[in-house]
Amino acid sequence: MRDYAALIAKLDAATEGSRELDYAIWQFHFGGYAHPKDNYPAYTSSLDAALTLKPQDMMCAISIGTEPDHARLWSRDGGPLSARTSIFAPGKTPALALCLACISALKAREATP
Secondary structure, three states, X not given: OOOHHHHHHHHHHOOOOOHHHHHHHHHHHOOOOOOOOOOOOOOOOOHHHHHOOOXXXXXXXXXXXXXXXXXXXXXXXXXXXXXXXXXXXXXXOHHHHHHHHHHHHHHHHXXXX
C-alpha cells in the first residue's frame, strides 16, 4: 500500500504549486519511476495537468474564486465512490485542490474492498 498520508499532508499544507510537489506526485503516481526532473507535468499549477490524475470514471467539479478554492470528485457509475460518498478537497489554488481530491480518491478506492 502506498503512503497517501505524506503526500496528502504536503498538498494540504501547500500555499502554491511547486515543481518539488509536482515531482513528488509523479513519483507517487508512477511508483517512484525516476523521470527527468524537468520533464514531468506541472500538476500543482495547471488544471490541465491535474486533470490527468483524475480517475477516468469519476466526475469532477472545481470551484474557483471561493475561499478556499475546492474540488469535488464522484463516481458516475455508482461504483465504490458514488455521489453519496464523494471526495471534497479544499486547496489554496484550484490545481492544488484538484490534486488533493484526485490523490484522496485514489486512497479511498484502495481502501474500499
